[in-house]
Amino acid sequence: MIPLILYEIPSKLEGNYWSPNPAKPRFVLGYKGLPFQLEWVEYADIASRMKEIGARQNKFPDGRELYTLPVLSDPNTGALVTDSWKIAEYLEETYPDKPIFSNKSKGLILAFDTAASNLWKAAITFPLLRSSEILNERNAKFFITAREAGLKEKFSEFSPEGPKRDEHWAIFERAMETCKEWYDSLEGKWLMGDVFSYADILIATRLFWFKRVLHDDEWEKIASWHDGRWGTLLADVERECNVV
Numbered sequence: 363m364i365p366l367i368l369y370e371i372p373s374k375l376e377g378n379y380w381s382p383n384p385a386k387p388r389f390v391l392g393y394k395g396l397p398f399q400l401e402w403v404e405y406a407d408i409a410s411r412m413k414e415i416g417a418r419q420n421k422f423p424d425g426r427e428l429y430t431l432p433v434l435s436d437p438n439t440g441a442l443v444t445d446s447w448k449i450a451e452y453l454e455e456t457y458p459d460k461p462i463f464s465n466k467s468k469g470l471i472l473a474f475d476t477a478a479s480n481l482w483k484a485a486i487t488f489p490l491l492r493s494s495e496i497l498n499e500r501n502a503k504f505f506i507t508a509r510e511a512g513l514k515e516k517f518s519e520f521s522p523e524g525p526k527r528d529e530h531w532a533i534f535e536r537a538m539e540t541c542k543e544w545y546d547s548l549e550g551k552w553l554m555g556d557v558f559s560y561a562d563i564l565i566a567t568r569l570f571w572f573k574r575v576l577h578d579d580e581w582e583k584i585a586s587w588h589d590g591r592w593g594t595l596l597a598d599v600e601r602e603c604n605v606v
């Protein structure tokens with residue numbers, strides 16, 4: 363089998379990885395035990411590089427069309443897939459061993475993806491601010507301009523220290539409380555009880571993002587909530603997906 367190619371975004375961090383969306387297919391590839399290699403594309407070069415390889419643009423709910431990562435190329439089939447969800451679907455259909463949508467759960471997990479995004483929506487300007495700090499100057503500039511346009515807010519307003527940042531932390535904690543309720547509703551360490559699924563990858567890749575971009579004390583605060591279960595969950599999913 364020829365290794366698949368996953369297009370990823372680098373950072374200044376040791377180990378490079380940081381971005382939650384490319385992490386999703388990376389975790390799936392690891393879980394399914396598929397061979398793959400990475401092609402690193404600087405944030406500011408995503409559009410030009412993706413145009414060059416013929417990837418399609420992504421369409422956002424507000425109608426914007428944008429070249430985004432992750433993109434996956436599969437030389438075994440000739441497929442070139444944009445968008446983490448579409449990649450997950452593609453990998454599941456093409457390589458069904460070790461399923462990520464067991465028990466016909468794909469529709470529910472798609473709905474869960476939206477629910478999980480909405481859960482953190484109001485708090486993620488803080489990790490976005492921290493994300494800009496782990497990119498080099500050129501990419502940080504690009505990233506900030508793009509996020510300002512997306513959020514319709516000046517960068518300095520994203521999550522300034524003080525009441526606004528405190529409110530983001532409060533929203534964060536409430537979100538993790540909801541997440542805890544989801545996990546507590548069944549016995550077993552995964553969201554579907556004993557069955558590992560893409561839903562766990564959706565939660566873990568966000569935790570992964572927080573761990574990578576937030577300052578150590580900030581991540582440790584999140585990891586320690588609810589008896590340290592979030593640090594443990596991330597480690598469990600990483601082990602399950604062979605990404606450590």
Ligand SMILES: N[C@@H](CCC(=O)N[C@@H](CS)C(=O)NCC(=O)O)C(=O)O
Pocket residue numbers: 381382383384408420428429430431432444445446447508
């Ligand atoms: N729904 C898409 C979102 C992908 C996305 O927003 N990717 C970001 C990086 S994490 C990106 O490539 N943004 C390009 C830009 O802002 O120009 C997915 O899940 O793949």
